Amino acid sequence: MNIQDRILDFMSKQAYKPLTVDDLLKVLEIESDEKHILVDLLDKMEEEGLVIKNRRGCYGVPERMGMSTGRLQGHAKGFAFLIPDNPTQEDVYISASDLKGAMNNDKVMVRIFKKTDGRRRSGEVFKILERANKKIVGNYEASRNFGFVVVDDKRISHDVFIPKSQNKGAKEGQKVVVEITKWPEKRRNPEGKVIEVLGYKGEAGVDIEAIIKKLELPEGFPADVINEVEAIPESISESEIARRRDLRTLKMVTIDGEDAKDFDDAVSIEKLNEEEIRLGVHIADVTHYVKEGSPLNTEAFNRATSIYLVDRVIPMLPEKLSNNMCSLRSDGDRLAMSVLMDFNKNTGELLDHEIIESVIRVNHRLTYNKVNSMLIDKDQTLIDEYEDMIEDLRLMGKFSKTLRRKRFEAGSIDFDFPEAKIILDDEGKPVDIVKVDRGISEKMIEDFMITTNEVVAEDMYHREIPFIYRVHEQPSSEKLEDLNSFIHNLGYHIKGLKGDEVHPKALQNILEKVKGQAEERVVNTVLLRSMQQAHYSPYNIGHFGLASQYYSHFTSPIRRYPDLMIHRIIKEVIKDGFLSEKRINKLTKKLPNIADHSSVQERKAMDAEYESLDLKKVEYMQDKKGEQYEGIISSVMSFGFFVELDNTVEGLVHVSAMRDDYYHYYEDQHAFIGERTGNTYQLGDKVKIEVAKINLEDKQIDFDLVVE
Structure with a gap:
């Protein structure tokens, strides 16, 4: 344990009061002539928000001094929430007057107020640690x-x-x-x-x-990164192939969307005997080309993720790597990290697994549409074309259902909301919006990737290796109470809710009960909005939504930096079976920053992707003024409600446009109720609307209700 960790460990667990520098010298058994080194370290730790120095010159950790550190999530009305670095802590509400000049996404230290209403934690910004909006x-x-x-x-x-x-x-x-x-x-x-x-x-x-x-991301790559990539040889050396497991004779395929260009993963399946199968998930070995400390790695870290806008992709890695050398194309040998997992094919029980560096050769580049056509529509032409893989694909499809059933029995929560794809013409104008349904092939790849991410995370956790986990906390007690109150009005309740504790299975049971019912949409929507946001962390607290005790992101290193980083760690571990103490200390210092930065960049990328979709949806509706559609009330606010059309476009029915009565907003029921008529407009209701106004600048569409 390094000196910084020793300081934090002692202050968190043993110190009964804030400590002076001299106290720490004594506790840590540091010679007095090295006092200046300790002071410098404490100053640095104070700058990073790891410790606090009070007016008497004594140091303590934030949580024991009524403080919390994290990122701010701003709101248009001026207030904000602190999302704490410590994933076990609740979010903290901060009023506009208590922000002290802090802005959305800033890293801050917040002083926690004592609770007065027994519900929400609130506080004020004590110190701004890092500005995000330069x-x-x-x-x-x-x-x-x-x-x-x-x-x-x-x-x-x-x-x-x-x-x-x-x-x-x-x-x-x-x-x-x-x-x-x-x-x-x-x-x-x-x-x-x-x-x-x-x-x-x-x-x-x-x-x-x-x-x-x-996003503050350049569209092009710096010259030193381009030069580094250009110098990477495209051929794989014989010595590199010789030191890896040769899986080139193992039949495998990639299965992706029609327009995909970067192929992270390939899959294989082998029947070992009547009871057991071996599932292989083979992931591009990006770390072979992206070396720690290189300009290429620095740029990949800064970007942290590829960003998929409606009309372009901003990749994490240059095209030579992302679309060619790292991409698992079916035109030659590729380097991979392979996870070979032996299962009982009937129960989905994991019997054994192995993580290896491999060299592979993909047999076919398949698409979701082709696999769905073969497995669902029994397309004989395609079946004949891929006769060497059809039995493997059928076995994969069958086994994925076993894995999915096992996951749902554990309580994994599955929201099946439709996704939209916007069709653009050559000039970038939207000409159509189509809903994308998940078929057997999409679910199959999802099941295999989730399983692989779980297996890898558990393996590294039990080895006690510093790691980056994908974590997801359970909903807050306040949101659970609100959810339970709402569904109670519909005749449902959350079983096994004890205080602020709930098992994900209880929420999955609710989704199963409402499936096919009139209230399915409304319950799904309210439940989804009660959930926390998943993020990256060096601390394993599990993934609530997937009901996983151990979870990571391992399967997309071409487009996600956390995946790339854990590949690097895993390769070091499987090479020698352990990490040196020096390496462990280095990773322990680095990983919190990598996890935090990756989470921030992921949120930025998601915001940009949704914003570009919303922009094109509004643009698509520009010439639809006066047209009438049926839709579903997707959100209810004090100022009106949003209606989602079948093509996933959303528009606002403002309360002032509800002209047949005086309507009052009932927050607990997610509804507007007419004063005279008793007419109710509730989340999930079907309504008919007319397109009234399009505002491209604000990305907003206004609807009028059509009352018949």
């Missing part, structure tokens, strides 16, 4: 002597003041990128300077470009 995108508004930028990200409630000399010639109504020069203070907006003018809002390509700029 550059901001928004719309420029000009006046005679200065300007303002209205920020696109609604979770940042401040407009940014721009001195006239710093506007870079921006005109009223243009979309700009701003660099913050002064952070907000009480009663004072942040100040900045325009560093790039993207163009007038509404111009072709400007809105998507604004989304990209908001």
